[in-house]
Amino acid sequence: MLSPAAEQDRLNEEEEFLAAQTFDLLRVPVIGPLLSWRHSRTLLQIPLFAVSMVMILDGLLGPTLSPKNFATVLTWVHFRGALVLVILCAGNLFCLSCPFMLVRNFMRKWIHPRFAWPRRLRNKWIPILLFAGLLFAYELFGLWASPWLTAWVIVGYFAAVLIVDGLFTHATFCKYVCPIGQFNFIASTVSPLEVAVRDLDVCDSCKTKDCIRGRREASSSLVVLQRGCELALFQPAKVGNMDCTFCLDCVHACPHDNVGILSRLPAGELMSDPNRSGIGRFSRRNDIAALAIVFCFGSLMNAFGMVSPVYTVEDWLRRTLHLQSQAAVLGILFTVAIVVEPALLLGLAAWITRAWAGVKNGWLAIAVRYSYALSPLGFGMWLAHYGYHFFTGLYTIVPVTQNAFAGIGWPILGDPRWTLVGLPKTAVEPLEFGFLLLGLAGSLLVAWRLAQDDSEKHSVRAFVPWGALCMILFFCCVWLMIQPMDMRVTMGAG
């Protein structure tokens, strides 16, 4: 038995050892200093803003054919694929370089919002509805097939950012409205990198707490020299990537250079339930649990809308319910897929866990707690789906660019090579299944760790219903992936 002092020394040594093993992106030559630079975010945002403008202009004025237009090719092939791959390999770097925030920050030089976001809306229910609505509109209007509509979606996004953040203080749009942001937040719970404190002891002795308060001019408290975290994440108490836009304001604000972009166990933050700064406990956040559920089941619905069997189901619904409206048919499908089905499956699993493993909580609390375990599998499905389009259409941006230059009478890149498409399907398919397996492994691991915490005696019993649910969803994903693709626009794409 070690004395308390010796035990403390051992713990300190372990901490130092772990700290030495931790990878810190901000310590990497070139990348680190670049990201630590105060204007790094703006530097990353400017190119994406320029690309957004090109997408809007080409979407409104360019070729009407989707595969030949920047708006559709970049949005539905490259952006989505790159986003999930970057989240898998690093973290939420797309929020870091978000072009909408560039415009918003520019606007805030002149327009200072005065209102606080209503307390009742400080949750994820609005972005969940918007996220589901975006998936619904994608299917209903065939957004992928319409450069014009895609361009208007981007314009609408800019307008929404300016209105919300023009009226409300802090990062209201990012935290309480943005559906893409919520997708990134929940997806990046499985990322290998996290903005985190390097040494908690330094934070303990810190008097200023600039990471959350920011820095203001000594002579006038109205002049902000450096923002603190606008998403209310206090670094020493921050856990994981939820709600973190990687804006690096905390990195720039910390006077002790004590915030880094550190490596961690992917999905590790889902395996425990600590009190998280700006969030609280996951197990008490029904809204974030609902987000994880829509994220997971939405991935299946999004893929289901792209394969042949969806039309059989739609025809059956139309005949059985005598429905004329495509919106109504799709509405029923979506309601079943992302509300009824998860409610039944998770409710059943929670009920079995309670009855069989003797977990004391109510079935809703159990369902909420374990719903986060579905995030890795959902992310695996998004990766498989978006990764497929990304890799098989990787080079399509080349002929689209050639065509755009030719279209403005300046064919410096030569004639468009439309046959330049991407990697062969045979090379991409193993990757898809690899992503799904990775997601399944993550979900099973999270469910197992939660089950161990819930019931030392009957952890296997607590785990089995959730493991079975993960397996069912995994086989649904695999079934979807082997279906023939069949993409039809069901309502008037322009």
Add this chain to the structure above:
Amino acid sequence: MAISLCLCAWLMAAAVLLFAVAGCRRPANEGGILVDASVAPLPVRAGIETISFRLTDASRQPVAGARVQVEGDMSHPGMAPVFSNAVEISPGAYTAPLHFTMGGDWVVLFHIALNDGRTAERQIEVKGVESN
């Protein structure tokens, strides 16, 4: 309140400008060449299908001797397009085999090179190609 009004005014001005820009799309059918196309057999299924089409000029006279490349594109970006050269089977009437590689909505483009050196491009939609 004044700030909010200012913001709304800017947004409305931007929206009006964008609508004006969107209204400047190029017209879809300049040049007077008309394509009357059909795909057989129906329903169109994934695989090789025959596109038959007639080319006529502005006075509805058949356009013979044109070189026409037919291109098939999926409605979703990022998919491989398919190409085929059309054969003239009678004056102004052409056919081209086209390999629909998957089910879904397709757009078929006709890249037309006329005898007199003029070129034109037309497109038709082939919706709901069924998977095998």
